[in-house]
Amino acid sequence: MRFCRKHRLLLLMLIYSGLGFGVPTVADIKPLRAFFSVDQDHIKLTGVFFDTPAEYGKQCELWVDLSSDAGAYISLRGEYAPKNSVGEGIYFADAEYKLAEVNEQSILLSQTIINGFGNDVATELKISKQNGYWLIDVKTSRTLWWLTDTVIKHCKVAMNG
Amino acid sequence: MAVDPTKSRTVLVIHGVQTADDAQLDQHVLIKDLLQSRLGNQPFEFTTELYRYEDINDAAQAKYLRLLQLLQYVPVAGSLAADAFDLVADVVTARSDTSTAAAIRAGFAAKILDIYASQHPCYVVAHSLGSIYAFDVINELIQTSGLFDRNDRTRWPVQGLLTLGSPIGLPMFRGERRWLAPLGAGDAFFRWVNYWDRNDPVVSGAILGSTLDDYRIAENYLTDSPRQGWDIQDKPLDTGKQWLMAHVAYWQHPLVGDGFLDLIMN
Numbered sequence: 001m002r003f004c005r006k007h008r009l010l011l012l013m014l015i016y017s018g019l020g021f022g023v024p025t026v027a028d029i030k031p032l033r034a035f036f037s038v039d040q041d042h043i044k045l046t047g048v049f050f051d052t053p054a055e056y057g058k059q060c061e062l063w064v065d066l067s068s069d070a071g072a073y074i075s076l077r078g079e080y081a082p083k084n085s086v087g088e089g090i091y092f093a094d095a096e097y098k099l100a101e102v103n104e105q106s107i108l109l110s111q112t113i114i115n116g117f118g119n120d121v122a123t124e125l126k127i128s129k130q131n132g133y134w135l136i137d138v139k140t141s142r143t144l145w146w147l148t149d150t151v152i153k154h155c156k157v158a159m160n161g
Numbered sequence: 162m163a164v165d166p167t168k169s170r171t172v173l174v175i176h177g178v179q180t181a182d183d184a185q186l187d188q189h190v191l192i193k194d195l196l197q198s199r200l201g202n203q204p205f206e207f208t209t210e211l212y213r214y215e216d217i218n219d220a221a222q223a224k225y226l227r228l229l230q231l232l233q234y235v236p237v238a239g240s241l242a243a244d245a246f247d248l249v250a251d252v253v254t255a256r257s258d259t260s261t262a263a264a265i266r267a268g269f270a271a272k273i274l275d276i277y278a279s280q281h282p283c284y285v286v287a288h289s290l291g292s293i294y295a296f297d298v299i300n301e302l303i304q305t306s307g308l309f310d311r312n313d314r315t316r317w318p319v320q321g322l323l324t325l326g327s328p329i330g331l332p333m334f335r336g337e338r339r340w341l342a343p344l345g346a347g348d349a350f351f352r353w354v355n356y357w358d359r360n361d362p363v364v365s366g367a368i369l370g371s372t373l374d375d376y377r378i379a380e381n382y383l384t385d386s387p388r389q390g391w392d393i394q395d396k397p398l399d400t401g402k403q404w405l406m407a408h409v410a411y412w413q414h415p416l417v418g419d420g421f422l423d424l425i426m427n
Contacts, residue, residue: 055259075337081258082266082297083304085337088258094336113332119366121332142333144366151256 031102032074033066035127041067045134047157049078056080060155062127062136063087074109074125076138076155088140088153090125105129118145132159163315165280169206170425172196173276175269176211177289177326177363186213191412192286192421199418205426208281212272214265214294255290257297257337270298277318284321284425289363289408292327292355293334303342303351311347311390321424322353325411329355330378331366341382344390353393354424355379356417358400358407396420 036043043064049056057079063086064074075089090097090109101108106128114120126137134157141150174189189211196207256262276283287295299319303309310316328334344351355378357364364378379393398417400410411417 055261057260071339073339078258080260080263081337082262082301084297084300084340084342085257086339087337091336091339094332113336115332115366117367119331121336144331144333149256 031099032064032107035102035104035107036064036066038064041065045157045159047134047136047155050154050156052153052155053151056151056153060136060153060157061087062134062155062157063089074127076125076136076153078153088123088138090123101126118143129159133157134159162278163280163313164277164282164317164320166282166315168279168281169208171276171279171281171283172207172209172286172425173272173283174209174211174286175288175291175295176213176215177287177291186211186215188286188288188412195412195414195418196422199415199422205422207425210272210276212269214268217261217265217268255293257293257334262294265294266298266301269294270302273298273302273318282320282425283318284323284421285319286323286325286421287327288325288411289328292324292329295322295324296329296338299351300342303344309344309351311344311349314349317351319351321351323417323421323424324353324355324379325417326357326361326363326408327355327378328363328366330364330376330381335381340384341389341391343386343388345388347390350390350392352424353379353391354396354420355394356396356398356411356414356420358398358402358410360399360403360407362404363408 043062045062047060047062048058049060052060059079061077062074063077065086066072072092073086073089075087075091077085077087081087090111091113095111095113097109097111099107099109106126109125110123112120112122120143122141122143124137124139128135128137136155136157137152138155139150139152141148143149172189172192174192176186176188189209193207193209196209273283273285285295285299299322302318308316308318314320329338357376357378365376376395376397378395380395383389383391383393396416398411398414400407400414402410
């Protein structure tokens with residue numbers, strides 16, 4: 001009986017290990033700061049969506065916050081987002097993330113925030129520099145139980161703001 | 162314009178995920194019955210209203226509803242899956258940055274401001290997905306110039322918030338909502354009470370509806386900043402129901418009624 005309870009507890013711990021909004025990790029954001037070539041912690045740049053479902057509107061914003069490991073994020077925010085939303089993207093403190101690619105021209109980040117079986121959000125964020133513009137691609141897949149909803153958004157932002 | 166505290170309270174309900182259409186929704190009646198049953202003979206004036214948005218929502222989910230209709234041709238899958246499917250589709254596709262979500266929020270904000278204009282103190286009750294809209298709209302109103310002066314509650318279009326079975330703790334909602342709008346310097350607190358059933362799968366996101374303990378949800382938004390101005394309490398419940406039945410059991414629970422009366426009477 002005791003043996004079974006122990007294993008049940010272990011299983012539950014595994015299943016719910018992501019509860020409480022993810023396990024904070026130490027995010028090494030130095031390469032990102034170098035990529036954006038900025039000294040300031042906050043960047044907000046406005047651009048336009050392209051090849052993106054019309055329901056997300058026309059205007060988009062790239063938000064970068066590199067202020068601290070705990071609060072840092074890079075996100076894409078559309079014109080219909082609520083005022084208190086930072087948009088969809090990579091939230092460095094919420095779960096581990098992968099910096100799959102980083103060079104002078106582009107970065108590719110991915111993150112999956114798991115909240116138990118059949119309940120997660122997977123995000124891929126790519127930012128490329130091209131002819132004076134940032135090109136931002138965000139793919140977000142939200143899964144609840146047996147249903148996954150994936151949305152891909154593309155935004156073009158002038159690098160000089 | 163200012164709230165008159167001597168006027169009767171208005172309880173504004175925003176519903177959650179539904180299989181019904183707008184005409185079939187009656188949560189404002191359920192909360193009225195619950196409050197009256199807890200009040201007994203105690204005199205207390207209040208009215209309840211419901212903000213409906215399911216018809217707008219369903220229009221935005223046409224592809225999932227078509228799939229739902231197909232499922233209903235399969236007898237077993239259809240009968241088992243219909244309610245759960247609509248609920249899951251509502252939650253998963255409830256992206257807050259679409260024109261549909263913006264329209265729902267705008268309508269809800271307009272309803273709140275209508276009540277504010279009538280000078281009745283307004284309290285919001287939000288169930289399930291409705292709690293996400295309520296959270297967004299109240300935070301937007303706090304950031305609106307001229308509203309929510311922390312030292313003058315008569316300038317608060319919403320006096321308090323009660324959420325039931327909120328999925329606000331799930332990463333798909335919590336991730337992009339990283340903070341609350343602060344009320345600024347002052348002494349008054351905006352009260353938010355969040356009831357959740359320990360077996361409610363919409364709160365936990367657990368498909369099997371596993372029981373949760375010691376799970377902070379809304380209280381995770383609390384900070385040490387004296388300027389935040391929010392008083393938040395998570396209140397776990399055991400309705401005795403399982404899985405999806407737990408998600409709809411809040412409307413009859415006496416502790417919810419007592420807790421809400423405490424919120425609107427004190």
